[in-house]
């Protein structure tokens with residue numbers, strides 16, 4: 001059996017020469033940009049996935065650990081009535097709880113330290129017997145009634161009572177405004 005003769009490159013017709021061209025180099029040239037394109041899409045997809053996962057994770061963390069504002073307790077004990085001298089304004093809870101405790105002959109009441117003008121904190125001036133606001137000069141009597149400056153109304157009072165152990169119990173979640181007639185509420189004054 002005789003072998004089919006292989007034509008040399010010079011003896012090929014133009015069509016045969018085109019068909020016989022080696023293809024690997026052409027494929028190489030086509031596949032390099034394709035690979036780059038694939039890799040760039042891969043990185044874009046990966047980055048998108050990572051961003052989406054990160055966002056979802058932060059939502060889960062926010063749900064598990066929400067922002068909580070820790071405020072001082074609204075209810076607290078303030079010692080025994082006999083710890084307070086008649087005729088005095090006690091300032092020991094001013095910074096921590098934002099109140100003054102006033103002891104008069106008939107009993108006790110609790111004033112808010114928030115000025116009713118724009119919310120500054122007045123000072124108790126013992127020598128002058130009044131609360132004076134450093135911001136715009138409002139003045140309040142020991143009772144909390146405003147008498148000078150721009151404050152439009154008296155200081156507010158908070159609920160005061162006696163706890164089971166005989167200590168003074170103050171509840172800042174319940175306030176009383178004089179201009180609404182709420183100082184007549186027995187919870188705004190402790191008779192001792």
Ligand code: FES
Nearest residue numbers: 115117118133136
């Ligand atoms: S805030 Fe007190 S007088 Fe203005």
